[in-house]
Amino acid sequence: xxxxxxxxxxxxxxxxxxxxxxxxxxxxxxxxxxxxxxxxxxxxxxxxxxxxxxxxxxxxxxxxxxxxxxxxxxxxxxxxxxxxxxxxxxxxxxxxxxxxxxxxxxxxxxxxxxxxxxxxxxxxxxxxxxxxxxxxxxxxxxxxxxxxxxxxxxxxxxxxxxxxxxxxxxxxxxxxxxxxxxxxxxxxxxxxxxxxxxxxxxxxxxxxxxxxxxxxxxxxxxxxxxxxxxxxxxxxxxxxxxxxxxxxxxxxxxxxxxxxxxxxxxxxxxxxxxxxxxxxxxxxxxxxxxxxxxxxxxxxxxxxxxxxxxxxxxxxxxxxxxxxxxxxxxxxxxxxxxxxxxxxxxxxxxxxxxx
Ligand code: SF4
Numbered sequence: 001x002x003x004x005x006x007x008x009x010x011x012x013x014x015x016x017x018x019x020x021x022x023x024x025x026x027x028x029x030x031x032x033x034x035x036x037x038x039x040x041x042x043x044x045x046x047x048x049x050x051x052x053x054x055x056x057x058x059x060x061x062x063x064x065x066x067x068x069x070x071x072x073x074x075x076x077x078x079x080x081x082x083x084x085x086x087x088x089x090x091x092x093x094x095x096x097x098x099x100x101x102x103x104x105x106x107x108x109x110x111x112x113x114x115x116x117x118x119x120x121x122x123x124x125x126x127x128x129x130x131x132x133x134x135x136x137x138x139x140x141x142x143x144x145x146x147x148x149x150x151x152x153x154x155x156x157x158x159x160x161x162x163x164x165x166x167x168x169x170x171x172x173x174x175x176x177x178x179x180x181x182x183x184x185x186x187x188x189x190x191x192x193x194x195x196x197x198x199x200x201x202x203x204x205x206x207x208x209x210x211x212x213x214x215x216x217x218x219x220x221x222x223x224x225x226x227x228x229x230x231x232x233x234x235x236x237x238x239x240x241x242x243x244x245x246x247x248x249x250x251x252x253x254x255x256x257x258x259x260x261x262x263x264x265x266x267x268x269x270x271x272x273x274x275x276x277x278x279x280x281x282x283x284x285x286x287x288x289x290x291x292x293x294x295x296x297x298x299x300x301x302x303x304x305x306x307x308x309x310x311x312x313x314x315x316x317x318x319x320x321x322x323x324x325x326x327x328x329x330x331x332x333x334x335x336x337x338x339x340x341x342x343x344x345x346x347x348x349x350x351x352x353x354x355x
Pocket of ligand 1: 113114115116117120121122123162163164165198219
């Protein structure tokens with residue numbers, strides 16, 4: 001049996017070509033594209049300026065795959081966590097993070113993750129597949145709608161910091177950003193988008209070569225190879241000096257500062273030598289540091305460092321003229337905070353996979 005293609009996987013040119021191949025007018029492709037993206041049509045019958053015969057022809061050839069917000073949990077601090085059901089029944093999570101001045105969408109790029117960072121809940125779910133561009137785009141649309149409904153303003157920022165490593169789904173992530181930033185999509189400025197990665201040097205250089213306009217954040221967590229490798233196995237394949245070289249390449253090409261995401265854990269990276277190594281590393285590349293509050297996950301055995309250690313980090317970084325922000329985690333009561341995205345559904349996905 002022929003499987004119907006997802007029509008949203010076609011770009012405007014391909015849609016126009018499809019209509020021409022059907023002996024129809026190319027501009028029908030523009031009309032359908034508008035229905036799919038600007039008007040968010042979920043079925044062909046909504047496309048009222050397209051004749052019934054043409055709609056039937058589309059129906060015979062294509063499906064319109066959309067994500068579905070399966071469950072929505074609201075935290076006492078206003079954070080919303082969505083369990084997103086994909087067309088094949090797999091589930092990922094996305095989070096709306098409100099502050100007084102902005103609403104940020106934290107979106108997923110893969111179902112599960114293959115990188116096994118020891119502190120991360122998502123790492124418990126094996127990678128099942130990459131999300132396609134419209135599954136990423138739809139997460140942003142859903143959070144924009146929630147922001148308008150619950151915060152009375154539109155979505156302002158997007159971070160690729162949910163489930164998965166975005167640079168291991170490079171093409172689809174970039175296509176989704178193209179759509180998010182285009183006038184035919186959400187017209188959100190790339191300056192308001194941040195891609196967060198564990199730091200894959202080859203892919204960081206590719207981003208720079210592709211002249212992307214969005215921001216780059218790297219989950220650093222230690223500037224000492226042995227310490228970082230123990231938490232993030234990827235560091236054994238590409239160590240800190242390779243990472244640094246790629247970040248310098250990025251900066252030369254884009255002139256954009258790097259943000260280092262950094263959690264301070266008790267007994268792991270809370271000593272003077274850890275702070276000194278971070279300062280040295282930051283001095284080699286224009287950068288700033290976000291110190292992120294850690295949310296313990298069951299069984300991981302990590303504990304946030306005490307306030308004194310974090311304060312020492314802040315003072316030492318500031319003394320060395322390195323910008324530092326302390327980021328309080330939000331949505332802790334619904335497991336929506338950083339490192340906690342490993343939804344029960346996704347774990348069920350994993351169980352089912354194993355069965
Ligand atoms: S921190 Fe990111 S890259 Fe590491 S396991 Fe979690 S989702 Fe994957």
